[in-house]
Amino acid sequence: MRQPPGFIDPTKPDHVCLLHKSLYGLKQAPRAWFTKLSIALHQLGFNGSKTDPSLFILNHSGSLVYFLVYVDDIIITGNNSITVATIIERLNSLFALKDMGQLHYFLGVEVVYRGSDLVLSQRKYVREILHRAGLADCKPISTPMHTSHVLLPDDSPLLDDPSRYRQTVGALQYATLSRPDIAFAVNKACQFMHAPTENHWAGVKHILRYLKGTLNLGLWIRHNTGYQLQAFSDSHWNTNLQAFSDSDWAVARSIVDPRGDMLST
Known part of the structure; x- marks a missing residue:
């Protein structure tokens, strides 16, 4: 790691930049995105699957919702359309989502x-x-x-x-x-x-x-x-x-x- 061109401090040549936000294209970006999405899903009541890290499950008051994520491609389904719509609406307030409709x-x-x-x-x-x-x-x-x-x-x-x-x-x-x-x-x-x-x-x-x-x-x-x-x-x-x-x-x-x-x- 080294200081980026144009931002080199000659008095501190061994220092590097600390990113407060992941940048698209960097190796850690997908991991940072998945961590942020996981936190949001857990706050909504989802639990991660023990057999598949990309699958999250919500089971509450008779409503069963499955949330499958692959980087930024997502499938969401469940037995209660109102619950599914509510989850999509709440996630849309946190992230820039695009609803592609029926799978x-x-x-x-x-x-x-x-x-x-x-x-x-x-x-x-x-x-x-x-x-x-x-x-x-x-x-x-x-x-x-x-x-x-x-x-x-x-x-x-x-x-x-x-x-x-x-x-x-x-x-x-x-x-x-x-x-x-x-x-x-x-x-x-x-x-x-x-x-x-x-x-x-x-x-x-x-x-x-x-x-x-x-x-x-x-x-x-x-x-x-x-x-x-x-x-x-x-x-x-x-x-x-x-x-x-x-x-x-x-x-x-x-x-x-x-x-x-x-x-x-």
Whole structure:
């Protein structure tokens, strides 16, 4: 740290400026903003989530409000519209807020409304991944992994540009948020980030080609699911299809086409 140009004190060359207010663009600015916002939310009665530092929860007199923040992008929802409106009004008196209305797009995730249900879709995000990988016009396939394509360390020559592999697989990890059907295939690809080979890249391209043909799939969140574990499938060849789980707390969600019917788990 040093004194900024034009504000140098020759009599105190070892002194530096003490900022009383964070400046936009400095490394500490996001942290200072989050601290200030957190204090304001706690004063409104919110409590921070123990599992997610960016989630704040208000539970008072039957009103339940969730407040999710990512830097300066915010989602607020709850079971009482009056309480939500009051919170927005009080925050607007403290900060310069812009109400974007009903949620439609957040951090690469598109929210499609189907009655009282929601479908989370990442069509635009996946298209961007395909474009960066040079596979925007690739031929689609119907499965995320090839049954006979085994990925092993040192199974083929190393890639000349491993950064491309790492960037693509990293992007696919975020895509699993609304596409759990590729989670296993992406997990396999993640195991070779340190030294990806041509065979590993072929496996990643297989995932991308599958996404190309299933762009309209998304995660269906039902309003009245409750805590009943449910499973769905587009299988038509086995009328005695059964599903099993050792989960005692999670609620299963479904992969659907926002414009059509339910497709698969």
